[in-house]
Amino acid sequence: MSEPVLKVENINVYHGSIHAIKGISFEVYEGEIVTLIGANGAGKSTTLNTVSGLLHPATGSVSFLGESLAKIPPHKIVERGLAQVPEGRRVFAQMTVQENLEMGAYTQGDDIEGDLEKVYGLFPRLKERMRQTAGTLSGGEQRLKTA
Numbered sequence: 550m551s552e553p554v555l556k557v558e559n560i561n562v563y564h565g566s567i568h569a570i571k572g573i574s575f576e577v578y579e580g581e582i583v584t585l586i587g588a589n590g591a592g593k594s595t596t597l598n599t600v601s602g603l604l605h606p607a608t609g610s611v612s613f614l615g616e617s618l619a620k621i622p623p624h625k626i627v628e629r630g631l632a633q634v635p636e637g638r639r640v641f642a643q644m645t646v647q648e649n650l651e652m653g654a655y656t657q658g659d660d661i662e663g664d665l666e667k668v669y670g671l672f673p674r675l676k677e678r679m680r681q682t683a684g685t686l687s688g689g690e691q692r693l694k695t696a
């Protein structure tokens with residue numbers, strides 16, 4: 550079998566004195582959909598935030614496409630193609646609708662006009678509100694962006 554795209558090996562992660570992740574290992578291969586299932590507080594978000602480089606494991610390792618992510622900052626991990634889509638609304642409330650969409654295209658460079666038009670075609674409500682701050686959208690409108 551080929552190498553995994555993502556490899557998490559025996560990570561231990563702490564929030565201060567709380568030992569949130571105790572020795573988790575898993576691999577994700579190309580084309581696979583892998584689901585983490587667990588009770589509230591089991592450590593799913595902590596695991597994903599560790600993979601994204603927002604938290605650092607005390608021991609163990611995370612590698613993406615064969616490269617250790619230990620010393621790579623979160624924005625560089627995104628540039629390598631490993632992105633996290635947060636749950637809930639999670640819009641940047643003080644930024645406009647258009648700026649929120651531009652943040653979503655962070656790795657695409659400047660040439661995103663076509664993609665923006667496509668998104669506005671799917672969600673005309675957002676086009677009407679493109680210059681409005683995202684925090685002033687209704688709850689359902691905020692979720693349109695991440696739907």
Ligand SMILES: Nc1ncnc2c1ncn2[C@@H]1O[C@H](COP(=O)(O)OP(=O)(O)OP(=O)(O)O)[C@@H](O)[C@H]1O
Pocket residue numbers: 564565567569587588589590591592593594595596
């Ligand atoms: N910033 C933090 N500071 C202190 N403890 C934290 C912090 N974030 C998470 N924890 C604790 O770490 C443990 C794992 O939390 P985590 O958010 O990873 O769980 P989860 O599986 O995503 O839960 P849920 O299903 O409720 O989203 C919990 O005991 C939680 O209280």
Ligand SMILES: [Mg+2]
Pocket residue numbers: 593594595
């Ligand atoms: Mg969670």
